[in-house]
Amino acid sequence: MHPQETAGPPRRGGYGAVFAVPEFRALFAAHLLSLLGVVVGEIALSLLVYRLTGSPLLAALTFALGFLPYAVAGTLLAGVADRYPARRVLVVCDLLCAGCAAAMVLPGVPVAGLLALRCLTALVAPVFTGTRAASLGDILGEGDLFVLGRSLIRIVSQAAQLAGFAAGGLLIAALSPRGALGVTVVTFLGSALLLRLGTRRRPARGGGAGPVLRSSLSGTGALLADRRIRALLLLFWLPPLFVVAPEALAAPYADAVGAGPAALGLLMCGMPVGAVTGELLAGAALGPRGRSRIVLPLAAVSLLPLLGFALRPSPGWALPLLALAGSGMAYTLGLDRWFVDAVPEELRGRAMTLLTAGLMTIQGLGMALAGFAAEFAPAHAVVAGAGALGTACALLAVREVRRSAPRPGESDRAQELRQG
Known part of the structure; x- marks a missing residue:
């Protein structure tokens, strides 16, 4: 039976139809809880490490450790997403993260131990996100x-990140960093409970025998x-590398153009706000065909707004440029459908884990490369250069996606032979 028939979602379209599915509501609420916990925990741990060591480098490393293990775990542990039932994997991942956060609360844990616990939670993250993405199917x-459904997960990720930074600051002010980490423990436990009680147990997809x-x-x-x-993975990964x-x-x-802290905060919000707006418009205003039609043209031009930074715009002009670049990421809605259609069901968990792990790794690499380039060139020139180089790379990825597209009337076997 088709998964959609099993889940029994209603036939009306739009985001309302997604929220009408009880299991998705539980998954969505669990995602919101755990995401807020992650953001609050990152802020609290960074401040705790800084207070213990006085080292800006070690404080920054607590954030960097959220990116670095993705490539390793996404490659070496991806099989977990298909080997075991999805609900079990998700609940165990949440419990592991809750255990790590609880250990961070203990007053005697050294800084090296705190960083090791942070690294362990980051190793769990790609398995969790890949399994959750596959379970949406x-x-x-x-x-x-x-x-x-994928669109809503991305939207709440952007929105919760902004809310989490604000909530994290308030919690730390009220409770101390260790107290805020205690709240993180509660969010992970709440997420595990929602997933355990709100989603059905389904058998594993397979994942093969052996280790x-x-x-x-x-x-x-x-x-x-x-x-x-x-080709589809490249189109998922290349624009975010530069954006x-x-x-x-x-x-x-902001320092170069003489902007204050308030303007810096607005600049940091510009791209997430644009991304949420673009996702909502594409999801609500366009149907499946419309979202498929905009994938390639939107991906090709999504980074062009960054070229405006060559003029060293003031924050008032930079903000709409950032919002436009963020809204261009709406090309991923149609791309999600192409990707799930291209991946065999028995590999879906590993495919989603690879996709999300690659995306996080790419973003971390992009930030590092931008920072390195800014050592030799002004920040506005680096951003404009990222727009130019990123557009060229996006065009190459678009061309490869076009060339690899199934031909009308072509059998699966003929397509397999043609693509090697």
Whole structure:
């Protein structure tokens, strides 16, 4: 039976149809809880490490450790997403994160231990996000509801990040960093409870026999050997590699144009606000065909607004440029549908883990490269250069996606032989 028939979602369209599915509501609420916990925990841990050491480098490292393990875990542990039932994986991941956060609350834990615990939670993250993304197909089916469900997860990720920074500051002021970490423990436990009680138990997809490491590597190899999947992954990854440059350089750019802390805060909000707006407009105003039609043209031009930074705009002009660049990321709605159609069901968990792990790794790399380039060139020039180089790379990815697209009337076997 098709997953959508099992879940039984209603036939009306739009975001309302997604929220009408009880399991998705539980998954969505759990995501919101755990995401707020992650953001609050990152702020609290960074401040705690800084107070214990007085080192800005170690404080910054607590954030960097959120990116670095993604590539390792996304490659070596991806098989977990298909090997075990999704609900079990999600609940265990939340409990592991709650345990790590609880250990951070203990007063005797050294700084090295705090950083090791942060690294462990980051290793769990790609397995959790990949499993959750794959389970959306079980809950919502592989059609338009899946696309809109993925869109809502991204929207709440952007919005909760902004809210989490504000909530984190308030909690730390009221409770201290360790007290805020205690709140993080509660959010992870709440997420685990919602997932355990609010979602159905479904059998594992498979994942093959033998060690998880072998299954993960073989699954990743099979995915990357497929030309169509490679092309789609490139289109997912390349624009975000460059679009993070303004965020990475927001502080030096604001300083260069004489902007104060308030203007810096607005600049940091510009791209997330644009991303949320673009997702909502594409999800609510366009149907499945419309979202598919805009994928390639929107991906091709999404980074062009960054070229405006060549003129060293004031914050008043930079803000709409950032919002436009953020809204361009709405091309991923239609791309989600293409990706899930291209991936075999037995590899879906590993595919989603690879996708999300690659995306986080790419963003971390993009921030590092932008910072490195800014050592040799002004921040506004680096952002404009990211727009130019990113557009060129996006055009190459668009061309590869077009070339790898299934031909009308072509059999699956013929397509497989053609793509090697």
